Amino acid sequence: MNFDDTPQEAAFRAEARAWIQANAPKQYEEELRKSSLGRTVLKGANILEVAKAWQKKKADAGWACLHWPKEYGGRGASPIERVIWQQEEGPFGKLSGMFIIGHGMCGPTMMAFAGEEQKRKYLPPLASGEKVWCQLFSEPAGGSDVAGLRTRAEKKGDDWIINGQKIWTSGAHYSDYGILLTRTDPTVPKHKGLTMFFLDMKSPGVEVRPIKQASGQSDFNEVYFTDVKIPDSQRLGSVNDGWNVSLTTLMNERMSIGAGVSTGFPELFDFCNSLMLEDGPAIEDRSVRSKLANYAVKASGLRYTSMRAISALSKGERPGPENSIGKLVAGSMVQEVAMYALDLQGAAGVLSGPEDAEVAGKFQAMLLRAPGTRVEGGTDEIMRNIIAERVLGLPGDIRVDKDVPFNKIPTKGRA
Amino acid sequence: MNFDFSDEQKQMRDAARKFLAEKCPPKAVREVLDGKAPYDKELWKGLAEMGFLGVAIPEEFGGAGAGHLELCVIAEEMGRANAPVPFSSTAYLAAEALLLAGSDAQKQKWLPKIASGEVIGTLALFEGKGNPSPKAIKLQASSGTLNGVKKPVPDGAIADFAVVAARTGSTERDSDISLFLVDLKAGGVEAKSLTNVDPTRGQAELTFKNAKAEPLGAVGEGWSILTQVLDRAAVLLAFEQVGGSDRALEMGRDYALDRIAFGRPIGSFQAVKHMLADMYVSATLARSNCYYGAWALSTNASELPEAAAAARISATQAFQHCSKNNIQVHGGMGFTWEFDCHMYYRRANATALTLGSLSYWEDQLIDRMRKKNAA
Numbered sequence: 001m002n003f004d005d006t007p008q009e010a011a012f013r014a015e016a017r018a019w020i021q022a023n024a025p026k027q028y029e030e031e032l033r034k035s036s037l038g039r040t041v042l043k044g045a046n047i048l049e050v051a052k053a054w055q056k057k058k059a060d061a062g063w064a065c066l067h068w069p070k071e072y073g074g075r076g077a078s079p080i081e082r083v084i085w086q087q088e089e090g091p092f093g094k095l096s097g098m099f100i101i102g103h104g105m106c107g108p109t110m111m112a113f114a115g116e117e118q119k120r121k122y123l124p125p126l127a128s129g130e131k132v133w134c135q136l137f138s139e140p141a142g143g144s145d146v147a148g149l150r151t152r153a154e155k156k157g158d159d160w161i162i163n164g165q166k167i168w169t170s171g172a173h174y175s176d177y178g179i180l181l182t183r184t185d186p187t188v189p190k191h192k193g194l195t196m197f198f199l200d201m202k203s204p205g206v207e208v209r210p211i212k213q214a215s216g217q218s219d220f221n222e223v224y225f226t227d228v229k230i231p232d233s234q235r236l237g238s239v240n241d242g243w244n245v246s247l248t249t250l251m252n253e254r255m256s257i258g259a260g261v262s263t264g265f266p267e268l269f270d271f272c273n274s275l276m277l278e279d280g281p282a283i284e285d286r287s288v289r290s291k292l293a294n295y296a297v298k299a300s301g302l303r304y305t306s307m308r309a310i311s312a313l314s315k316g317e318r319p320g321p322e323n324s325i326g327k328l329v330a331g332s333m334v335q336e337v338a339m340y341a342l343d344l345q346g347a348a349g350v351l352s353g354p355e356d357a358e359v360a361g362k363f364q365a366m367l368l369r370a371p372g373t374r375v376e377g378g379t380d381e382i383m384r385n386i387i388a389e390r391v392l393g394l395p396g397d398i399r400v401d402k403d404v405p406f407n408k409i410p411t412k413g414r415a
Numbered sequence: 416m417n418f419d420f421s422d423e424q425k426q427m428r429d430a431a432r433k434f435l436a437e438k439c440p441p442k443a444v445r446e447v448l449d450g451k452a453p454y455d456k457e458l459w460k461g462l463a464e465m466g467f468l469g470v471a472i473p474e475e476f477g478g479a480g481a482g483h484l485e486l487c488v489i490a491e492e493m494g495r496a497n498a499p500v501p502f503s504s505t506a507y508l509a510a511e512a513l514l515l516a517g518s519d520a521q522k523q524k525w526l527p528k529i530a531s532g533e534v535i536g537t538l539a540l541f542e543g544k545g546n547p548s549p550k551a552i553k554l555q556a557s558s559g560t561l562n563g564v565k566k567p568v569p570d571g572a573i574a575d576f577a578v579v580a581a582r583t584g585s586t587e588r589d590s591d592i593s594l595f596l597v598d599l600k601a602g603g604v605e606a607k608s609l610t611n612v613d614p615t616r617g618q619a620e621l622t623f624k625n626a627k628a629e630p631l632g633a634v635g636e637g638w639s640i641l642t643q644v645l646d647r648a649a650v651l652l653a654f655e656q657v658g659g660s661d662r663a664l665e666m667g668r669d670y671a672l673d674r675i676a677f678g679r680p681i682g683s684f685q686a687v688k689h690m691l692a693d694m695y696v697s698a699t700l701a702r703s704n705c706y707y708g709a710w711a712l713s714t715n716a717s718e719l720p721e722a723a724a725a726a727r728i729s730a731t732q733a734f735q736h737c738s739k740n741n742i743q744v745h746g747g748m749g750f751t752w753e754f755d756c757h758m759y760y761r762r763a764n765a766t767a768l769t770l771g772s773l774s775y776w777e778d779q780l781i782d783r784m785r786k787k788n789a790a
Contacts, residue, residue: 293777297729301700304707311418325696388688395683
C-alpha cells in the first residue's frame, strides 16, 4: 500500500507538470484556486475567452481530451494518465467547466454512433474547445424519467422536423452544437419510440432562453424547437433506438473519476478556525468540533474512495462501484455545511452581500446554489436507486408504464 | 498509486474468511452469547494454529512477522464473523503496548505466548464512566505494587495479564501516568465479570490489592505510550467495525431480496432500497477512511493520529448505522433473539465505546487536524 507513481506514471506526471508550468494562464491561478462551489468568475476577464484559449493551447500541444484517440483530437492516453493530468492541472482545470458536457457526454456519444467522416469533422474542434456542445435531454415533463420526453421528430423526406421544448440545458447559450433526444413514435412504450440526433444550435427555429434559477443566477437554459430541420444524416443510432444511445451518454456522465467533488468542508474548517464566538474561538466549542469531525470524515472518506478508484485504474482495472457515492454524499453535505456556517454567524448569517457577510458571502452563495447540486445529473433519489440496483443487486422499480403506449400514459396526477 | 491491499494480503483475507466461516458460524457465537462459555476456546486455538494471533508479531518473538496490513485484513474478518474471542484486547491492545514499550525480556515473556494462543492479554485503562484522560486515572502505583479498581476492562475476567495505566504522581499532567504489566494469575487481583450489552465480548471489574507490577516503558511515559496504543488499536478495531458493517449490510440486502410482502420482494420498495443504499454509503466511506488508517499504521506515518481518529469515527458510525438498519429491514423478525441481527447491533454499540466514545474521538480528530494545520 503506497501513494507512489509507477516509473511510467512519474515520467508522465513530470512531463505534464513541466508543460503546465510553462503554459498555464498563471495570472488567474489565485482566483481559480479560491473559487469553490458554483460559478467561477474572473475579475476583469471574460472566463469563456480565457477557458477557450487554455483549451486550444492544450489541444495544440496534445493535452486535450487525453483519453480520446489521437485522430479525434485526443492523446490516446490511459485512464490513469488522465487522472494524473487532472491532478497536475489543479485549479486551471476549473476552466474546463464549459466543456464538461461536450467532452464527457456528447463526444463519447458521437464516437460511438456517428459516421467516420463526421467524427473526423466534429470531434477535433470539440476537443480543442473551438466548438462547444450541449446535451438536450431533460424536459419539463421528463427529468429523472427522461424517457418520458415529448419533443417530437417527424420524418419529412430526408429531413426530420423537430418541435418541442428542452430544459436545464447547461451552456446552450454559448453552444455551437447539441445532441438531442426526441420522440419519433408515440404509439409504442416510451423507451421504444425515441431517436437521437445531433444538430447545429444556430439552426433556424432553435430559441434559447435562460432560466432564472432559485439561486437568482442563470446557468441553465430552456431551448425551444419550432419546425427545426435536421438532416437524417445527423441521426445517431437507429430510428427508435435513441434510448440505448442515451445510455452510452449517461454512462459517461458518471465516469469522471478523480475530478474531486466539492464538499464545502475545507471552507468550513478554515472558517471555524478563525471565527470567534461569544465564549471564545468556535473551534474550541464542543458542539462545533463534533459537527466538524462528522463532516471531516465524510470529506476524507470521499477523498480516499477516489484514491481507491485511481489505484484500480493504475493497475489497469475498472474501478468498482464505490465511486458512485461521491455525488450523493457531497451534494447533501455541501447544503448542510452551508446551513451550519450560517447558523454559526447568528442573526448576521442572513446577510449575503460580500461587504457585510462573513467570508464575502461564500456560505450564503453555497446555501442558495446547493439545492441544485442535489438534483442535477441525477437526483439523490435516483443515485440511491442506482446504488441499490446496480451495486447491491436489488430489484428495479415496478414500472407501471413499461408496456403502455406512450400516448396512453397519464399526464396529470390529479384531475 | 497503489492504495489497496496486495494480492497476498487479499489472499490472507480470503483464508481468514474461509476459516472463520467454518469455525465461527453464528451458532458458535451463540454459545458465548447464551453464556455457555466466556469465549470460544476452540476458535482461539484454531486462530493461533493459523498464525493469525501473532500475524504482526516479529518472528524473533514467536510471531509470523508479517505486519500491520496483514493484521488489518484479519481484523476485518474477525468483525465480519462477530468472533467471540479476546482478539482485540490481546492483539491490538496488549501486544501493541508490548511492541511499542516493552523491554526485550517483557517481549520474550509474553509475545510468543500471545502468538501461540497460550495467554490472553488486555489493557486496563478505565475507572468507571468517562473517556481516556490522565486525570481520570486514580489507581495508584507505589514501590512495585498497584492499588485501585479498573472497570470496564475488556476481556478482563479471562485475561492472563494486563497492561495497566496507573498514577505515579499527583497532578493532572500526562507525566504522572505510567504503564505497568501485571500477571493477573499471580495473586493480588480480583476479577469480576460485568453484564454488558455484548455478551460475546466480556467486560470485567479488576480490583488490585497490592498487586505486583513491573513498569512497561519509562515511568512518566505512560500517557504518551497509551495514546499511541489507542491510535493503533483504533485503526485495527475500525477494520473489525468495517467487517461487521459489511456483514450487516449483506444480511439486510439478502433479506430484502428474499422477503415477499405486498406481493413483491421488499427490496423493490424504494423506502427499503434507499435505506440499504445509505448503509452502503456509510460502509464505503468507513472502508476508505480505514485504508488510510492502515497505510498510516503500517508506515508509522506522522499522519497516524489524524488517520486513526478519522477511521475510528467513520467506522463506528458505519457499524452502528448498518447494524441498526439491518434490524429495521428485517422488521419484527429482526427483533427476535433467534435472528442474528441483534448480535451485530450489540457488537456495534459495544465496540463504539471501547477505546473511548464517539464524542471523544471527534474531539481528538479536531485537535489533531488543528495541530497539523498549525504546523
